[in-house]
Amino acid sequence: xxxxxxxxVSKSYxxxxxxxxxxxxxxxxxxxxxxxxxxCGKSTLLRMIAGLEKITQGEASIGNxxxxxxxxxxxxxxxxxxxxxxxxxxxVYNNMAYGLKIKGVPKDEIERRVNxxxxxxxxxxxxxxxxxxxxxxxRQRVAMGRAIVREPSVFLFDEPLSNLxxxxxxxMRLEIKxxxxxxxxxxxxxxxxxxxxxxxxHRLMVLNGGHVEQLGTPxxxxxxxxxxxxxxxxxxxxxxxxDAKISEDGKEVEFPGGNTLSLAQDFxxxxxxxxxxxxxxxxxxxxxxxxxxTSHTVDVVEHLGADTLVHxxxxxxxxxxxxxxxxxxxIGQGEVLPLSIDPxxxxxxxxxxxxxxxx
Amino acid sequence: xxxxxxxEPSFLPFLLVxxxxxxxxxxxxxxxxxxLYQSLLVEDAFGLSSEFVWFxxxxxxxxxxxxxxxxxxxIFFSFxxxxxxxxFALTLAAMADRVIKGATTYRTFLIWPxxxxxxxxxxxxxxxxxxxxxxxxxxxxxxxxxxxxxxxGGEAMFLVIIASAxxxxxxxxxxxxxxMQSIPKSLIEAAAIDGAGPTRRFFSIIFPLIxxxxxxxxxINVVFAFxxxxxxxxxxxxxxxxxxxxxxxxxxxxxxxxxxxxxxxAAQSVILMxxxxxxTVIQFRYVEKKVDY
Ligand SMILES: Nc1ncnc2c1ncn2[C@@H]1O[C@H](COP(=O)(O)OP(=O)(O)OP(=O)(O)O)[C@@H](O)[C@H]1O
Ligand SMILES: [Mg+2]
Numbered sequence: 001x002x003x004x005x006x007x008x009v010s011k012s013y014x015x016x017x018x019x020x021x022x023x024x025x026x027x028x029x030x031x032x033x034x035x036x037x038x039x040c041g042k043s044t045l046l047r048m049i050a051g052l053e054k055i056t057q058g059e060a061s062i063g064n065x066x067x068x069x070x071x072x073x074x075x076x077x078x079x080x081x082x083x084x085x086x087x088x089x090x091x092v093y094n095n096m097a098y099g100l101k102i103k104g105v106p107k108d109e110i111e112r113r114v115n116x117x118x119x120x121x122x123x124x125x126x127x128x129x130x131x132x133x134x135x136x137x138x139r140q141r142v143a144m145g146r147a148i149v150r151e152p153s154v155f156l157f158d159e160p161l162s163n164l165x166x167x168x169x170x171x172m173r174l175e176i177k178x179x180x181x182x183x184x185x186x187x188x189x190x191x192x193x194x195x196x197x198x199x200x201x202h203r204l205m206v207l208n209g210g211h212v213e214q215l216g217t218p219x220x221x222x223x224x225x226x227x228x229x230x231x232x233x234x235x236x237x238x239x240x241x242x243d244a245k246i247s248e249d250g251k252e253v254e255f256p257g258g259n260t261l262s263l264a265q266d267f268x269x270x271x272x273x274x275x276x277x278x279x280x281x282x283x284x285x286x287x288x289x290x291x292x293x294t295s296h297t298v299d300v301v302e303h304l305g306a307d308t309l310v311h312x313x314x315x316x317x318x319x320x321x322x323x324x325x326x327x328x329x330x331i332g333q334g335e336v337l338p339l340s341i342d343p344x345x346x347x348x349x350x351x352x353x354x355x356x357x358x359x
Numbered sequence: 360x361x362x363x364x365x366x367e368p369s370f371l372p373f374l375l376v377x378x379x380x381x382x383x384x385x386x387x388x389x390x391x392x393x394x395l396y397q398s399l400l401v402e403d404a405f406g407l408s409s410e411f412v413w414f415x416x417x418x419x420x421x422x423x424x425x426x427x428x429x430x431x432x433x434i435f436f437s438f439x440x441x442x443x444x445x446x447f448a449l450t451l452a453a454m455a456d457r458v459i460k461g462a463t464t465y466r467t468f469l470i471w472p473x474x475x476x477x478x479x480x481x482x483x484x485x486x487x488x489x490x491x492x493x494x495x496x497x498x499x500x501x502x503x504x505x506x507x508x509x510x511x512g513g514e515a516m517f518l519v520i521i522a523s524a525x526x527x528x529x530x531x532x533x534x535x536x537x538x539m540q541s542i543p544k545s546l547i548e549a550a551a552i553d554g555a556g557p558t559r560r561f562f563s564i565i566f567p568l569i570x571x572x573x574x575x576x577x578x579i580n581v582v583f584a585f586x587x588x589x590x591x592x593x594x595x596x597x598x599x600x601x602x603x604x605x606x607x608x609x610x611x612x613x614x615x616x617x618x619x620x621x622x623x624x625a626a627q628s629v630i631l632m633x634x635x636x637x638x639t640v641i642q643f644r645y646v647e648k649k650v651d652y
Pocket of ligand 2: 042043044
């Protein structure tokens with residue numbers, strides 16, 4: 001059990017800075033997820049917490065102990081690697097027992113702990129096998145088992161599910177979540193998959209190019225993305241972005257083709273300012289009433305079963321727009337749909353730095 | 360089904376393999392068959408006539424305590440060379456594996472000895488340990504030890520072992536380093552997180568994982584020490600003093616060209632040939648089975 005403090009943590013390789021001033025306080029027992037596109041520095045940050053990379057600047061502490069100069073072994077952590085990193089020449093049992101043996105835990109206690117962990121993860125039948133005799137999913141469980149059996153104060157995961165097929169991934173995701181809740185051990189989980197991030201994390205850190213874009217709960221990130229990057233990254237299919245301008249009176253946005261949509265709040269302090277309007281596909285609906293609306297010219301329709309994705313062009317301006325409608329809809333190409341959106345669900349971003357604009 | 364490709368009959372393929380076949384025949388098949396034939400003959404003292412004696416030469420060899428002594432000596436020599444050069448190479452490789460700055464330079468220097476011919480390697484060590492001029496002899500003398508490998512058989516053996524092992528270190532180093540670098544880094548990291556320090560990681564993770572390479576090198580080094588150390592022995596001790604460093608390959612030469620016992624020497628070389636064949640078979644069987652942790 002431990003909390004983790006990151007205080008202006010930075011990393012550079014020579015002259016190349018890959019992480020900039022990361023501040024984060026991870027609470028005891030919390031499950032946090034670091035998410036971001038490939039190459040943004042997620043693994044590097046996790047590896048700095050693990051002690052596998054030196055911290056160039058700043059300070060990291062685990063459970064009130066500054067760990068900058070501690071070896072990985074001294075940090076009381078366990079890590080699950082993307083490729084599992086099971087010792088190929090040891091049986092599953094010995095893989096799990098290795099860390100305990102080094103710690104000098106008595107033999108009968110090792111046996112008890114390994115067996116109990118194996119039972120939790122349902123790998124009891126494979127204890128005598130060698131890792132290459134296991135399927136990907138089973139290896140994944142062994143890797144988890146090796147981490148759990150040591151009863152560390154922090155779990156670190158680096159994309160542990162990315163080598164599994166889609167179905168198994170969903171199943172293991174749920175198991176990891178349940179396991180973490182049951183054990184209550186502070187966990188840091190790295191992924192580039194936003195669905196994994198949203199479903200697993202109590203809180204998320206969205207990283208982009210070594211900078212923190214936003215910290216928050218999944219709901220906060222979805223409802224109030226701090227930047228256009230976060231808005232586009234969280235949610236699937238991703239948010240639509242349209243160029244527009246705030247009207248003279250600050251009560252609506254004007255699109256290039258002459259369409260307008262009204263805003264939920266008074267944006268008059270930003271009057272006449274060019275903006276990037278974000279609308280999630282699932283927040284747009286077909287509206288046959290007389291309410292204010294805009295048109296959508298259908299181009300391609302995708303049927304997902306539960307939902308229908310309608311790709312097309314927005315209003316008279318011709319920008320691309322995707323709409324997600326629930327259920328199965330029969331819509332033809334070239335059809336013009338009347339669309340409306342609740343003004344509360346419109347997000348405005350600065351077109352230059354991508355920051356969210358507030359009224 | 361693979362589609363068979365038919366070529367027009369032509370001389371080109373034969374022409375292309377001809378050099379290899381000629382080399383094999385001239386430098387291997389022909390001398391080997393000559394040796395086989397010779398090993399069944401006994402020549403008179405003046406080399407004027409020879410008599411076909413079947414396996415008498417072999418029977419005589421195995422009753423000859425000098426020969427059996429040389430056999431034992433060779434086994435001791437080979438395993439010492441293999442062990443020493445591999446242990447040293449392994450240490451260097453383990454260190455090089457951790458070096459980050461200047462790694463390429465470091466490796467290049469370590470590879471150089473391999474490019475040195477055995478005789479030259481032998482000559483280097485002879486100079487350094489020469490009883491009257493050698494720098495090591497001088498140093499040992501200052502420290503109060505009188506070195507003279509021309510009189511002391513144990514010292515002579517030690518010297519040929521060192522000279523041979525030194526020559527093999529580079530080769531072993533290369534293989535060990537390659538094997539170590541093919542171990543996924545995350546395994547080492549996982550062990551570090553599990554609490555294993557560098558030494559423990561080496562013995563519980565790295566060493567077991569490179570065991571296939573170790574076995575391969577073991578065979579290669581024994582073969583080297585058995586058959587390719589003639590030049591070193593010739594340059595350093597000529598088999599002396601009092602046959603203390605007369606290993607099997609050197610005895611073949613000594614008995615055949617100095618002692619002029621052609622039949623006996625041929626029989627010895629046939630035995631060596633059988634040994635090399637069996638070592639090669641072991642090697643190939645192992646290569647086919649590949650890694651088995
Ligand atoms: N040893 C290194 N030397 C120089 N640059 C490095 C080194 N290791 C990583 N980087 C750089 O640091 C950045 C972050 O790498 P990192 O592995 O943390 O990315 P990531 O977010 O985990 O990406 P992915 O999702 O692909 O795993 C990358 O741009 C990478 O090129
Ligand atoms: Mg990564």
